[in-house]
Amino acid sequence: MSDAKTAGSSRDETRAQLVEVAAQLISEHGAAAVTTRAVAQAAGVQAPTIYRLFGDKDGLLDAVTEHVFAAYIAGKKLAEDDSDPVVALRAGWDTHIGFGLANAALFGLINDPARNAGTSAANTAGVAVLRARVHRVAAIGRLRVPERRAVELIRAAGTGTVLTLLSMPEQDRDPDLADAMFDAVMRSILTDAPALAEDSPAAAAVAFRTVVPELPMLTATERALMSEWLDRATASQQSGRPA
Structure with missing residues (x-):
């Protein structure tokens, strides 16, 4: 050697x-x-x-x-079904909650604002995985909100759930809290399957938004403009106001 x-x-x-x-x-x-x-x-x-x-x-x-x-x-076998992006999203949620509860001190460090932890390599990698999972959900027309909003909601809910549970004595923790929080977030970001009429325009706009960057027949300026239109259309559907 x-x-x-x-x-x-x-x-x-x-x-x-x-x-x-x-x-x-x-x-x-x-x-x-x-x-x-x-x-x-x-x-x-x-x-x-x-x-x-x-x-x-x-x-x-x-x-x-x-x-x-x-x-x-x-040490875990992830129940992640590649054929169903929503199942994969749930698997990621369960992994996040389990890791946080099993590593309380480390989880606190990861999410300590004083460390600028949000820009750490580990945190950035985790967010990238979450964005990819949310993108897959959007691509099948199941997302009723913009991808960025969905990612932010899931991150906030996941981190808040772990920190709330860690703040309690283990014997006092509600074992169903994480499941209830996940269900609440999913109700706010997902369309029904199949999509209801009032969800269809927003879901279609979000789904189409995922493929705009890959349309080779458009210029960069045209892709940026179309993305902006779709973002505005989605926002107007959520607020009930015309775009």
Whole structure:
């Protein structure tokens, strides 16, 4: 093995060790226990190593989030039916709730506004998955609101549900709260199947909006204009006002 490969292997091993140590500290002692000094000491390395490998403590926490979430997913069998985008949306919701309840301290860090957590790599990746699932629902004509609004509603409801449950003693938690919240959000963003008459124009506009960026016969300006028209049409259907 060359010196470069040896150095790369050693770097990866050190990185993995730091992530494991930080995850254990969070699990056992909470978020306050995670400092660069504490992690470095527990891992048997110098503190500058963390900055060299992760950039800063937030970079380390992002890596911990990705690691713990990957381990959580690996231990679960996701009931995700690719033939039904709404089923996939529900599977994602259940995964989000389960992960949050199983990793309370880490979930609090992920959603801490003081950390600018909304722009973290882990958070960005999670939102991208949610957007893709919502896009699939829109593409089959089941979405009555714009995709962005649907994503924001699901994110707000999911995060709020987990934080509300975590604020209670475990024995006092309502086991049906997450299901009730999901059903409430779905009633506000989905059309019936098949779509009711009053839902059809909005659902059609949202569905068509998903394919506008892929229409090669239109110029970029025309695609932008059509997207704007469809967004206005959807908004007017929701408000009851003419576009």
